[in-house]
Amino acid sequence: MKPLLHVEDLNAFYGDLQALFGVDFSVGEGECIAVIGSNGAGKSTLLRSVTGLHRGRSAKRLSLAGAEISQRAASEIVAMGMTLVPEGRRLFSSLTVEENLTIGRSAGRAGYWNLSRIYELFPTLLELGGRPVTKLSGGQQQMVAMGRALMTNPNLLLCDEISLGLAPVVVKGIYDNFARVRGQGTAVIIVEQDIGRALSVADRIICLRKGAVMLSGAPASFTRNQIAEAYFGVEGE
Ligand SMILES: Nc1ncnc2c1ncn2[C@@H]1O[C@H](COP(=O)(O)OP(=O)(O)O)[C@@H](O)[C@H]1O
Numbered sequence: 001m002k003p004l005l006h007v008e009d010l011n012a013f014y015g016d017l018q019a020l021f022g023v024d025f026s027v028g029e030g031e032c033i034a035v036i037g038s039n040g041a042g043k044s045t046l047l048r049s050v051t052g053l054h055r056g057r058s059a060k061r062l063s064l065a066g067a068e069i070s071q072r073a074a075s076e077i078v079a080m081g082m083t084l085v086p087e088g089r090r091l092f093s094s095l096t097v098e099e100n101l102t103i104g105r106s107a108g109r110a111g112y113w114n115l116s117r118i119y120e121l122f123p124t125l126l127e128l129g130g131r132p133v134t135k136l137s138g139g140q141q142q143m144v145a146m147g148r149a150l151m152t153n154p155n156l157l158l159c160d161e162i163s164l165g166l167a168p169v170v171v172k173g174i175y176d177n178f179a180r181v182r183g184q185g186t187a188v189i190i191v192e193q194d195i196g197r198a199l200s201v202a203d204r205i206i207c208l209r210k211g212a213v214m215l216s217g218a219p220a221s222f223t224r225n226q227i228a229e230a231y232f233g234v235e236g237e
């Protein structure tokens, strides 16, 4: 089967600093991949590079559903079916909840997700639709960020540290919703610093350290020690 996203020999740079080194991976239709790794490992750079938001990168192959995307603008990549929920949410602070959600429509992709289904997924947001997003709690803002991304009806949804800084009960609520998102056949890449959570939701994990893939495969194929070693390094750096 052809992969949905195919990444071969991806290198990324910030000026002279190289942040990703020859990263290879692919995501199949409907699959859930967790990317783990400590702070600075290159997780956000990876997601931003494949979605076209970080332009300082090169790859032997970067394709979505068989189409090469390395020269495509970020907005074109969204319109082709791959959308990022960015680290730190990046909502439009001068806009209301509903206006933020509606922005997802500009991708012009029809599908299962529309405003009423987003409100069904996150009932808390229903009463908050007219409020400025800045008045919402962190957890509610994260729901808006996910909702906005879902409104683009992606085939592949990328989520960068959506649980960071949120109360455990809020995180659980957000993760419970992944089941419904995936039920629509949507593939997901999540970036998580919480290894336990990553292992529990993902079909496959990819561990990055210092910009390189240290380990990748089904969670059950690794011992805790192998994962810890890939994550922290043998010398406990
Ligand atoms: N805007 C930037 N300018 C320069 N270096 C950056 C920038 N963003 C990230 N980096 C560097 O790239 C590396 C990977 O960062 P990042 O992808 O944010 O890691 P992670 O998301 O895993 O914490 C780090 O060494 C970080 O300092």
Ligand SMILES: [Mg+2]
Binding pocket: 043, 044, 045, 087, 160, 161
């Ligand atoms: Mg990051």
